[in-house]
Amino acid sequence: MGRKFIDCRDYPSEMNCSIAISADNEKELIEAAMQHAAAVHGHQDTPEFRNSLRQAIKDGTPPVDAQTRAA
Numbered sequence: 001m002g003r004k005f006i007d008c009r010d011y012p013s014e015m016n017c018s019i020a021i022s023a024d025n026e027k028e029l030i031e032a033a034m035q036h037a038a039a040v041h042g043h044q045d046t047p048e049f050r051n052s053l054r055q056a057i058k059d060g061t062p063p064v065d066a067q068t069r070a071a
């Protein structure tokens with residue numbers, strides 16, 4: 001099983017979040033991403049939002065540089 005990740009840099013927000021979360025399985029990843037989204041971005045923990053997190057999962061590891069470079 002490969003590594004999976006969600007990169008917050010792919011989702012522009014008012015706080016320019018640069019967090020990337022990675023895990024070995026989808027369940028762990030969604031859980032961690034949901035906690036991050038709720039705590040940092042104020043998202044509601046809903047089945048719909050979890051579904052959109054699932055769509056955001058990419059295979060591999062987070063790139064060192066995002067498309068939008070910070071400094």
Ligand SMILES: [Zn+2]
Pocket residue numbers: 008017018019036037040041
């Ligand atoms: Zn974030």
